[in-house]
Amino acid sequence: MKVIKVFNNNVVLVSDEKHEQAILFGKGIGFKKQPGDEISKGKNVQTFIKNIKDPEWLNSLSNLLENVPVEYLAVSKNIIKHAEKDLSTTFNQFLVISLADHIYFAVKRSSKQDVSSLVSVKEVYPLEYAEAEKSVKRINTAFNVKLPPGEAGLIAIHFVENEMSPINENQKLGEDYVSLHLSKILQIIISDLGYPEQPATLERLTVHLRFLITQIQSDNKYISDASPDNKKILESFLKQFPKLRTTLKKVQDYFYQEMNYKLNNSERLYLVIHLKQVENSSEDE
Known part of the structure; x- marks a missing residue:
């Protein structure tokens, strides 16, 4: 060779x-x-x-390996192998890269407070969520960490977003609707905060927004966010980074005016964390 x-x-x-x-x-x-x-x-x-x-895949892999050790890629591949078998599905080839990137940052922040729970994931995608819980255990074993429970929801989203053959065809919703709103929301964010230098930053934000928009379109009922902690953490975060308040309000207003949906505190908190990552990446240019 x-x-x-x-x-x-x-x-x-x-x-x-x-x-x-x-x-x-x-x-x-x-x-x-x-x-x-x-x-x-x-x-x-x-x-x-x-x-x-696929040269695009190779380029994405090259970018990943500049920042992420190969061990995370190996764990990502192992998780995907088990998930494809357990879920009787196949995934987009880019999942191994985006999932490795996610695992790397999840392990890095493993000692921090869990603020990444998306309460509707388990109810809407129970099979993917159950598999994601197994994935969290594999990550914990591989890197000797204890990831917070919320990581299962995030990994489940990665599974849902990258399924080439969805488990339930009824879950495959109107892509035109999702893409239209996703594009407009990203335009608002990039206009305010700049284009992130790291592609993975925008990818993580896109995955989160696409999932949220899909849930709104499918008219699934959300469990209300009754935790007072999320509101406190959100306000503390916005006081520390006041510039993000304006962008968050623009995005909130878009969801309400264009989709008749009011973001709860948990969704606002997770969104503003993504906005901060975009801002940091844009400032690094």
Whole structure:
């Protein structure tokens, strides 16, 4: 096999004699390697993905590996393998990248307070949620952490958003409606806060908004947010970052005026956390 690209010391893109490309990873496999070098697959080297043909996917992987250790990619792949089997579905190839990115940041913030619960996920997508709970246990074991329960809802959203063959076709709602509102809300946010330098930042926001808009369109009833803590945390956050209050209000007004939906405190809190990530990424440019 020949080296096509070295992502880092532990991950390389190779091509075999049939010109089929694959990602290999193993400790030190890419050390001092250059494109065109011959490489052999030792017993401690794993094939990550075979028959790669999408340059956009490779570019996304390259961006991920600049910031995220390969171990998170391996855990992401393992979670997807179990989820596809348990849910009898297949996922978009980009899920392994977006999920690895999510896991990395979830582990980094694991010691912080859980403010990421989306109460409707379990009721609307019970199968994906149950599988996501298993995924959280796998992450906890792999990285010796204890993720907050809210992470199961976030991982379940990743599953729902990337299913190529939805478990329930009735859950596959009007994409035109979702895309229209998603585009307009993103325009409001980017106009206020700038375009984030890191693609993953915008991707996480997009996943959250798409899920929320889909739930509104499907007319599923939300469990009211009765926790006083969310309101207190939200107000504290907005006092610390007052610039975000204006953007949050514009987005709130859009949901109310265009979709006749009033965001509760939990939804506002989670949204403003995303807005802060966008603002931070935009300022890094």
